[in-house]
Amino acid sequence: MAAELLEGKVVAEAVLEDVASRVAVMKERGVTPGLGTILVGDDGPSVSYVNKKRETCKSVGIASFHIEIPASAGQADLLAAVKDFNESPDVDAYIIQYPLPGGFDFNEALLLMDPDKDADGLHPVNLGRLVLQEPGPVPCTPAGIREMLKHYQIAVEGKEVVIIGRGPTLGRPLSLLMTLKQPFANAAVTVVHSGIADLGSYTRRADIIIAAAGCPGIVQPDMVRPGAVVISGGISWEGRKLLPDVAEEVGEVAGWITPRLGGVGPTTVAMLLRNTMLAAERRLS
Structure with a gap:
């Protein structure tokens, strides 16, 4: 049975609708x-x-x-x-x-x-705010992934999450975000990477797998527990062809999976604009 799709476009549209309405209110106030x-x-x-x-x-x-x-x-x-x-x-x-x-x-x-003008949430001050659970811009792709889990009501609290990749824009901040004592977080998080000899020994026990390595097809069907949630956040390119971290065949094993196109990408852009809107709201206040 094929996995259900985590359509990022649907999530992004909901976020952008909220952003547009709040921007309209600010414009009425001259900002x-x-x-x-x-x-x-x-x-x-x-x-x-x-x-x-x-x-x-x-x-x-x-x-x-x-x-x-x-x-x-x-x-x-x-x-x-x-x-x-x-x-x-x-x-x-x-x-x-x-x-x-x-x-x-x-x-x-x-x-x-x-x-305070860091739309990507990657400045050390903002990563520190994330660690301390202080208000500030959250890195866009991790924030988009959490928004996706929230939109589709995927249980996260108390679950085992395995993140493949430790990069500063996705894997590292996502691991912080997923461990916070907040809704759609508060998980047991393991971070692995392409240098680990047997990735499958970690991923097969996971409720949620998030691939963020930028290694095409690093997640294969035999690495996934039946019914698990699989999110492909890392990509690479072969000419103009986009290559996701998750092999297409994983969709026959997983319970939920992001599509090859239209998964995490749209939510990343939406969260970027949300961060911008929030920065403008702080200016107004």
Whole structure:
């Protein structure tokens, strides 16, 4: 029996509907939320992601500000763009599209960012807020995954969650989020990675598997307990073809699974705009 689909588009639409209504209220008070994007180089997927974010801004009434930096430029140009957005009264939150071309230091630019304008929730101050359960922007892909679990009423509290991947944008912050004593969290979380010899010995006992390794097909059917929830958060590319971390055949074993397209991606964009809206609300207050 095929797994039921965790359709990210449905979840994203619900989030964006709420964002649009709250943005409309702010506009009535004379405030238009603004999201900034910094794009370095012309990497195809990155260009596509940034364009999608800007299009979605327009659909919910958020102003979009964009700075493009050629790959031939230098670190000083990136830092200047960060300073511009830090100082701009029109930009409530912004992102530095990752990854950057060789020769650029993402961490240096991130540390220069105003934490209160960090739309991605990746600044060390905001990761610290997450650890302490203090208000602040939550990293977008982890937040989108939790929103997906909430939308489909997937039981998480007290369950065993295995996260494959320990990256700073997904696996690491997601492990923090899933252990918090909050609804749709409060789980027993194990973090593994592609360097583990027998991943299946961990994943076969999991109620929920979240693949965040960026390794195509790292999750195979024999690694999944029948009926488990499987979420593919990590992706890689072969030319223009998107390759998920979870093999398509896993859908014959799992109880719930994200589709190859339209899974976590739409929720990530939606949570980015939610973080921007929340930053604007803080400005109003």
